[in-house]
Amino acid sequence: MADKTSKQPENIPGKFYVDQNCVPCNDCIHEAPNLLKYNADESHVYFFKQPSTPDEIKAARNAISVCPVEAIGEDGE
Ligand code: SF4
Incomplete structure (x- = not known):
């Protein structure tokens, strides 16, 4: 389960986030290419946009389901 107390600093504020466990594997x-991208040195990914449409929310939840290290959470603020 992702940890909202260890979010990557670049995440745009909101419910969805990537935490410090990101490998990163790119999956x-x-x-969700319209929501997630690599940081500057490609050491992890982060949400540059929070999902706002039903399709974007579905894409963000698909991203959660494919993450092999459970680094993506939906319980942020
Ligand atoms: S799927 Fe998980 S481990 Fe892989 S890049 Fe995304 S957040 Fe990081």
């Missing part, structure tokens, strides 16, 4: 970006 989530395939699911």
Whole structure:
């Protein structure tokens, strides 16, 4: 389960976030390329946009489901 107390600092504030466990493996970006991207040194990914439409929310939840290390959470603020 993702940890909202260890969010990557670049995440845009909101419910969805990537935490410090990100490998990064890139799988989530395939699911939600309009929401997630690599940070500057490609050491992890983060949400540059919070989902707002039903399709975007579905894409964000698909990203959660494919993450092999459970680094993506939906319980942020
Ligand atoms: S799927 Fe998980 S481990 Fe892979 S890049 Fe995304 S957040 Fe990081």
